[in-house]
Amino acid sequence: MELLCLGLNHRTAPVEVRERFAVSSLQLGAAASDLATLADASEGVVISTCNRTEFYLAASDASQALVLLEARLTARESLDPGAASHFYRMAKSEAAVHLCRVVSGLDSMMLGETEIFGQVKQAYQAALAAGTTGSVLNRVFQRAFGVGKKVRSETSIQEGSTSVGSVAVDLAEKIFGHLKDSEVMILGAGEMSRITAQSLVSRGARSIFVSNRSFDRAEALASEMGGQAVRFDEWQRVLERVDVVISSTGAPHALIHRSDVEKVRRARKFRPLFFIDIAVPRDIHPDVAEIDEVYLYDIDALEQLASEARSRRQLQIQHCERIIDAELAKLNLPGT
């Protein structure tokens, strides 16, 4: 029996192709059963996330099984034969190494992301429940989970925030601890503000105030986020109570000046205030950062931090791959 992998991901296929092969989490077991019915195949697991769909199988004749699987997939999705160019094919140890890389987040769009571990585990458990795993896939997947854990614990592949939104949230947590007592004000109902504010809400931020020149848009975003709309000429009043301000208006000049913050310091009892300025031109005058309790980060500062984290993760890849090779070499896995 040989281990095989056929798949496509964000690097090999555009989203319009990927979405045609996507399998919902509820259908993973059925998809694995379908895979195991292929001639020559006796075991199958299907992994499907927003960035990849992969078919793992154990078959007695690898090349034959791959041809059959490709033909079935292209026929089912009514794809032209050229669509096969989006697939990657791997066998034996190469497939096992690939699975370990996937589980460890090395093959993810966001290098080192942790969600993939749970997604692969869910796919494996669905196949296990459907009875489509056996001596080959059970050992390979269990080994891959062990390797994934080791990679995460022994390297810093998952350390640091790699997007502007997550950097902002991590900084907010470094200042305020848990965010359940924190209140957030959004100035300007733009997309970036919405994404960043959503990240803060997902980590427990208590309430959101949205202020925008167009009050209708403020109301729409506030209603979407379960917050409260504030008229644009009243944001200074709200500044007295909030802990985090996310600003991304289209104003051609600074909107928040040192004097605006100085006015409310006493009323705030000098509590820390975190400004996230993602507007270009900047909404918050740099002088504001000179106030003792203010922490000001503009888009360049946030992007630089995210970029540094991404670079640090890149530097960890070789270390992770050495761990994968060493761990796989320890065992003579079936099918490899």
Next chain:
Amino acid sequence: MDRWFLLIATLLAAIGWIWGMICVHRGTRSHWTVAWMVAALLCQVGFLAVRGQLRAACPLQDLGEMLVFLAWSLTFFYLLIGPAYRISLLGVFSAPLVVGLQSAALISGVLTTGPLRDLTPNIYHSLHSATSVLAYGALALAGVAGIMFLILDRQLKIHHLKSGLFRNLPPAHELLASLERLLWLGTGLLSLGVIAGFLMPRSTPQQSHFLVALAVWIGYAALLAVKTWRGLTGRKLALAAVAMFIFSLVVFARI
């Protein structure tokens, strides 16, 4: 025997400190700092027990004993607050202060050799000494939390967020909350010490020591009053906690 306890306690705290610094440098959490500090605390208790037996009274009769009692109090409050509020790094910052205080006590002449029994123990004197030194332990730890906050604040201000120290430092809000809690605890204990000081018989040299202690108490009480009613920035509160503790050391210089 008492010196051996003190020496071992100092070495254990030094190991905890160095081990913690290595972990911080690597960017990992220092789980063993608590263990080293617990061991140091046990040796401090051993030292104080031996000295207490020799004195047949609270071992707070000379500068050396006071320094060790202060180090014990600092370690005790760290163990009480640090792990509970997940401020493990507080141990890494407290350990050097413990090492410093105990090393000072180990300097020849600071700790009385062959201490005499206290034949006329006074309850108010013992209460004054014990609660005051306990208070200074809490206030020292508040100073340590203040230093930690100032480092974190500086790193957040200048966007220097890559160091292992930054990753390991607890959130600013938790540091300030612990600092404030320790200031309240320390000032409360110091109040007891001051009240006991009023009640105990005092000689003329002790009068100036008592006045300095009273000034320290007024300083801390004023700091808390300002923080509570007017509010203070974290930076000013932390700076005041550090400055006040350094000033309070004058009390020990007057002993």
